[in-house]
Amino acid sequence: MRRGALLLAGVILALSAPPASAADSSDVTFTNGGVTLHGTVVAPPGGTKLPGLVMIHGSGAHSREDYREQAVAFARQGIATLIYDKRTEGYSQFSRSYTTLADDALAAVEVLRTRADVDPSRVGVWGLSEGGWVAPLAASRSAHVAFVVTLGANGVEPSRQQAWAIENQLRRLGMDGSMVRMASSTMMRQLVGGGVFPEAHYDPVAVLKSLRQPVLGLWGAKDVLTPPGEAVPIFRDSLQHYTLRVFPDAQHQLRRTTDGYDKLPGYAPGYLELVGTWVNHPPAASSADAPPPQDRPSFVVTPLAWYESTWLQLAVLVFLLVAFGFGLGRGAARPSRWLAATGLLTVVGFLVVDVLIQVTLGRNLGPVLAGRPLPWLALQLLSLGVVAATIGTAVAWWRHRTPRLGVLLAGGVVFVPWAVYWGLLGI
Template sequence: MRTTTGLFVLVSVLAALQPAAAAEQRSSLPWSAPATTQIIVEDRKFRSGDAELSGTLYMPLSGKPVAAVVVTHSASSPLRGASLYDHLKTVLPALGIAVFAYDRRGSGQSGTKDAGGNFTILADDAIAAAKSLKTDPRIDPRRIGTWGLSQGGWISPLAASRSPDIAFVIAVSAPVVTADVQMIFSSTNHLKANGYSKADIDQMVAARKAVDNYMRGTVSRAEAQAKLDGIKTKPWFKYLYMGETFRDREVSGWRKEIENDPLKNLEAVTVPILVLYGTDDAVVPVADSAERLKSVAPRMPKMQVHVIAGADHAMQMSADLKTSLDPKHDGTERPDSPEYFALLSSWLAAQGLVGR
């Protein structure tokens, strides 16, 4: 068993680091052998509430029903074709696991109306995707789980807490703090990485807190807008990921986000869950998140938590801090940490999900 699992891990790491185009080019060479893993790629649609969503299934050719993973989205990668998800489409089928990636509602081919910051809607979309896979005889309906990174790491546990159709959860770089705390941490590191002063950081934090407190009903809209107006011309404003104004708190998606405590969602998960962080994550407060998870670990025997040396928010080791925090690179991330691939593969094997 150890030898087989180790082989799977090695195959996964090597496969994930090879660009798909290069692999396709090599397979056309006259001396090439056929690949051991044959992948069937199928576009398919499914309904979630009043929305029709569109995705792509990556199905390993197998003589028996296989496990499957539904991909939930990071905030900056709403499309199924995002580079962030490419490694899953290579690694998991090599392990005998299907992957279903879809366009988040309001993006790509999944309509024009988004979830408005409502994580419950996004979680229910993932549940609907899992239910649609259960009708496919090539997929084992008892072994369908979710994978999500960053915001997706919030959505995946929430989906599992709301439905028995989710059999396991993989949450990567998921902040176990509320969204307002996470964004202040992230924006502070963005400004630090780009050499801005403590005074700039203090001004940024004050503006963010004013908007957040307006959403909580403790600060007037005029006061919060004035704080925002005071920084909107700053060269570092883009690192806040905020607009120059904000919606009324009664309809604001941001209010919905900051009122959601991810720890409560995690505590409600009863299926096996793998939580992965990188030591060099400047977007998520890993130390605080790990500490909060430690507090609930005795009540969650099926949860495993690992902090991966040298990995950033997207499980990359190759990107320097300033590059990884540059907004122009959002949506272009490609995980490349060997430890991440090894832990992901070995955990899936330990759960009995690997099979060919």
């Protein structure tokens, strides 16, 4: 009943608002940490005492244009909305700080608060995806933030969310078994342990529990990037003043969808109106929709054990390449030549396939057979050949005891636990 009233009020507000073309736009600049950021304020003309909203980006590179459509929709509902180009200095795939991004947003909040048509006590932040970590953090750092709106926000740490999303994508392509475990767990743990996953263990719960501002949390029930079935109860149990809503046929960005992966024209019905209504008239009482069903739970990305350390893995990789390359010389016995060839091909092939998985999330690996893309299945068959050739080389070494056979045999012996760890000798 409460949700229906909010949506009805939003529709009435939208119908009575001026058309999209009537929204005024004015460019602004602001600075944080020596970096100048450029943005645009989209607001209804002639407004007074307007609420203000700063839109915070999702992950990756974004410009203000990515959010202009929504900013215009909010302006039509009487909200002065600031959109800005995301920083590039100090932000990349391998380096970022949520604190810095939160300070960027707070600098934008101050821009809105100084406008003559904005009520400085009614300026809040809106955050999508990664912005769902940043927006609450910004609010926790400043009493000048009056409210928080999040879309597709996470209640779990970034590494856990990313592992869940990778597994979803691979399973959608029909993959299963050891390759999925390698990509979503083993490789993720290596990236985190190697320090190339920024903000991997950021704790959103501590920040949510510290908030005193009202929060509007929105999720698509078919979100495949953020585990929404876990996020809703985490937000509900952590916040003091909240409105939590789930849209049944919406994806991560609250676009209409059939399966969470396709993006149909338009946003989920009622989303834009709900934000406008809630920002203009925040409800006094907290309320939450039931968490949507989730195919599988996310899992904690655990720290690496000593034998999994990134430097040790790199050392093993180099040793395998050297050992198998050393065995390719002339005059070697047939089992040793087979071991050198299959071992080298398997290790190099694994590196290529792993890069493809990380870059394309498995989309360019070809047909899938028995839950395995053909390149991975080929690598697993080659790995069995390496094991067989290692046994044959051990027999040859026992007979001849040459240094070359010794080095090659050592490579074969080390290969077995390495291949088990990376899933090449797994089901």
